[in-house]
Amino acid sequence: MNTVEEIRIHDLIRNRRSTRAYSSKPVPAEALTALFEAARWAPSTMNEQPWRFIYADKNENPEGYNKLLECLFEGNSSWAQHAPVLILTIAKKGYSTLDVDYAHAWHDVGLATGNMLAQATELGLYVHLMGGFSAEKAVELLQIPEGYQPVVMATVGYLGDVNELPENLKAREAAPRTRKPLSELVFNGNWNNQAF
Numbered sequence: 001m002n003t004v005e006e007i008r009i010h011d012l013i014r015n016r017r018s019t020r021a022y023s024s025k026p027v028p029a030e031a032l033t034a035l036f037e038a039a040r041w042a043p044s045t046m047n048e049q050p051w052r053f054i055y056a057d058k059n060e061n062p063e064g065y066n067k068l069l070e071c072l073f074e075g076n077s078s079w080a081q082h083a084p085v086l087i088l089t090i091a092k093k094g095y096s097t098l099d100v101d102y103a104h105a106w107h108d109v110g111l112a113t114g115n116m117l118a119q120a121t122e123l124g125l126y127v128h129l130m131g132g133f134s135a136e137k138a139v140e141l142l143q144i145p146e147g148y149q150p151v152v153m154a155t156v157g158y159l160g161d162v163n164e165l166p167e168n169l170k171a172r173e174a175a176p177r178t179r180k181p182l183s184e185l186v187f188n189g190n191w192n193n194q195a196f
Helices: 029-040 062-071 074-080 105-122 135-141 167-174
Strands: 051-057 085-092 126-130 148-157
Touching: 029 051, 029 105, 051 062, 051 105, 062 074, 062 085, 062 135, 074 126, 074 148, 085 105, 105 126, 105 148, 135 148
Parallel strands: none
Antiparallel strands: 051 085, 085 148, 126 148
């Protein structure tokens, strides 16, 4: 069996990276459509497809963009305001045909978001997901109906000049991507038996 270091993963996964440094270059409408189309083809429980997205392009819809920006906490809005596109992902909390909560809705929205990230990487775009936002404010400002829950916000755009970021963010951008080892994440048969 190969060692973990020798395992080859797809370049779209290996090369994906979040950024806080965005270029002012606009994102073409066709590229945005491709992101949402990739998300649309994600798997979901009972094919429920619970994902919904609200987005705004800074140049095309400044009013919508500013409403999305207003939902972000200050630590994120300080740099996210330079991204050309903002997206809010939303989960449908109930099934269409069953009178029970959709316990896996957030998981399925995550799958759709993962597809979106892979498509963005293929197109040379960068996406940064953020949990630092007010879901309550998003519901109010964006008129999200009952039965739907904001999940995460995202910036989308082309890579900008990292040197234009404040020093504290510049250091975070320059840091290597790291992940926990598989030995902490994967177990074989039960929790006490590490798989790697």
